[in-house]
Every structure is written in C-alpha cells, then in structure tokens.
Amino acid sequence: MFKKNRNIAKELEGVPEVEQPKDVVVCKRCKNEVLRENYQRNLYVCPLCGHQSRMSAPQRIEMLCDEGSFKEHDRRLRTLNPLKFKGYTDKIENLHQQTGLTEAVVTGCAKIGGMPVAIGVMDARFLMASMGSVVGEKLARLFEYATRKKLPVVLFTASGGARMHEGIFSLMQMAKVSAAAGKHSQAGLLYITVLTDPTTGGVTASFAMQGDIILAEPRAVIGFAGRRVIEGTIGSKLPAGFQSAEFAQDHGFVDKIVPRGELKETLQRILALHVGHHK
Structure with missing residues (x-):
C-alpha cells in the first residue's frame, strides 16, 4: 500500500x-x-x-467593539532579540509584514454596548500568539491602565505558550501579567477572559485562568501541556474530549461556553451588571 x-x-x-x-x-x-x-x-x-x-485580532475588535470606539495602546512597542536567537529578528519582521501586527497581542480601550472597557486580543497568526516580553509588557500595561481608569478588562486569549526564542524573559511574563491582574482585582474591578482556540501553555497557567468570569468558544482547545506529553508522563490514555472547552466547563474551569454569534450580547449583559453594581 x-x-x-x-x-x-x-x-x-x-x-x-x-x-x-x-x-x-x-x-x-x-x-x-x-x-x-x-x-x-x-x-x-x-x-x-x-x-x-480562528479570527484575527482586528476581526474580533470589529465584531465586538462599538464602531469607531477602539483606540490602540502601545503599538510602537517592538520585540528585541535578548538571547541573540538566530533568525528571530527576521522572523518577527516577516510576521509584521504578513499580518500588519507588531506583536502577538493588540491592546487598547473601547466601548462595548456603550460601556467603556480595556480590551486585549491575542492573535494566533503571530508565532501562535506565543508569550514573549512585548506580549507580557503590553498586557501588564493594559491592566495597569484599566486599574488607573477603573475600567473592566476583557481579554481574548489564544496562545501556544511561552516563546522559546526569549527563554526566561518569556517565562517572566507569566508572573508580571498575573501581578498586574491581581492589583486590578484588588481594586474591585472586573476581569473577563474569553478562551479561544488554542489557549495553552503558560498563558493557561497564569492570566487566562485569573478572570472573574471565564468564557470560552465552543470546541476551543484549552490546556497546559500537550496530550502526548501528558499521556507519556502518566503512562495512560486521557479521556475523549480532554482539553476541549466542553471538558473544561464540565470540570469547573470555564463558567460558560458562548457561541461566537452570542458573544457580544453576553459581554454586554455582564458589563451592564458590573456597571450597575458600581453606580
């Protein structure tokens, strides 16, 4: 054959x-x-x-935000090559040319249903939205801005995890963003995460699961290590549907699975409840 x-x-x-x-x-x-x-x-x-x-960051922003309300933050932040990783600088520049993005996350402020929010959208087209130093810096700044302005944060996660090209500089972003999210929470502000396909690795192990309310798109892959790695470690087969959004919801890691067509309305309802609570 x-x-x-x-x-x-x-x-x-x-x-x-x-x-x-x-x-x-x-x-x-x-x-x-x-x-x-x-x-x-x-x-x-x-x-x-x-x-x-999968949707790009600009497509999601257009889908969710009130027309003309989005204002991007920190677009000029650019990735360096701290480890002098061969070919990394050229790869980043090529991705910039292909996608129009400067990094794997777009952050800014906008309105959803007339309500102001700080919003971040990770884009899998850019090195699978891996978490490098600029991704972490932009997200930390987003939470800090939202804390100062007393805004809720809506964050769309999608990632393959830490970016190997930056080594420990990438792993440090988990703690940095988590700390900024923690201060935002201590200020009594709302943080909503929307897990999209795929949300894995260090992003799942940190800020993706820190949301006050965690939503997910249907059938999105959500997990930490890959299926084969886990099965090799524990020496047994994992159940069917493992690391799907539905599996995560059944085991208490996701509050609600929301079809894409219902997502804007769902966010508007949650935000309206939050705004009413803080009047």
Whole structure:
C-alpha cells in the first residue's frame, strides 16, 4: 500500500493544484464549500457544521467593539532579540509584514454596548500568539491602565505558550501579567477572559485562568501541556474530549461556553451588571 501511494504521488508531481474560487471557502471540519460572503457574515463560523475558524485580532475588535470606539495602546512597542536567537529578528519582521501586527497581542480601550472597557486580543497568526516580553509588557500595561481608569478588562486569549526564542524573559511574563491582574482585582474591578482556540501553555497557567468570569468558544482547545506529553508522563490514555472547552466547563474551569454569534450580547449583559453594581 505504501509503495502504491508513493507511485501515485510520483505520477502527480508537476501537476498544478486545483485552485479554489476566491469567493468560496472550504470548511476545515466538514470539507464543504461555503460562499465567502456568507462565511464572513456568519462571523467565520461554518453555517453547515458550526466549525469556528480562528479570527484575527482586528476581526474580533470589529465584531465586538462599538464602531469607531477602539483606540490602540502601545503599538510602537517592538520585540528585541535578548538571547541573540538566530533568525528571530527576521522572523518577527516577516510576521509584521504578513499580518500588519507588531506583536502577538493588540491592546487598547473601547466601548462595548456603550460601556467603556480595556480590551486585549491575542492573535494566533503571530508565532501562535506565543508569550514573549512585548506580549507580557503590553498586557501588564493594559491592566495597569484599566486599574488607573477603573475600567473592566476583557481579554481574548489564544496562545501556544511561552516563546522559546526569549527563554526566561518569556517565562517572566507569566508572573508580571498575573501581578498586574491581581492589583486590578484588588481594586474591585472586573476581569473577563474569553478562551479561544488554542489557549495553552503558560498563558493557561497564569492570566487566562485569573478572570472573574471565564468564557470560552465552543470546541476551543484549552490546556497546559500537550496530550502526548501528558499521556507519556502518566503512562495512560486521557479521556475523549480532554482539553476541549466542553471538558473544561464540565470540570469547573470555564463558567460558560458562548457561541461566537452570542458573544457580544453576553459581554454586554455582564458589563451592564458590573456597571450597575458600581453606580
């Protein structure tokens, strides 16, 4: 069978791939074709199977924030190369050119349903939203700003964990952001986290799980170490659905799973209760 498949692959060498029409999207889950216009109107959720594709930070901000209300913070903060990791500077610059982002998180202030918030959105297109020194600095500054201005924080997490290119400088961000989030909490202010696919590693082990209210998108991967690493460590198989948002909710780590189309309304209700409490 292996030889047969290899021969087929050899016969197909040089045959151009069939390009999908630009107005059509193929769902990664059900493999059906969906009109791009319908797909975008449905907030990047397949209308046939409900699969939620990953969204960029600008797309999420546009989806959630009142029109024209978002003002970005700390856009000029740029990543250095403290460990002189080979190729890291070029990689960051290439990602900047591809995504238009300067780092893996976008932070700022905005209004959701007319209510002011400090908001942060991690973007998996930028090194899988790994947590480097600038990601940590921007998030810490966001919490500090929200504490000064007495604002709630809404943070969308998505990450592969700590950024290996920065070593201990990356790991330090867990404590730094957690400390800033702690001071925000001590001031009696609201912190809402929305866990999106995937939220893993050091982000899960720190500020992603510090929210007063923890929401998640359906079927998002949520965990610390990878499945194979855990199974190799404990010497047994993990249950089906392990590290899914649904599994996390069943075991008390997530308060509510919210479909993307209901997310803005859900946040508005939570924020309105908080604003009413502080009047």
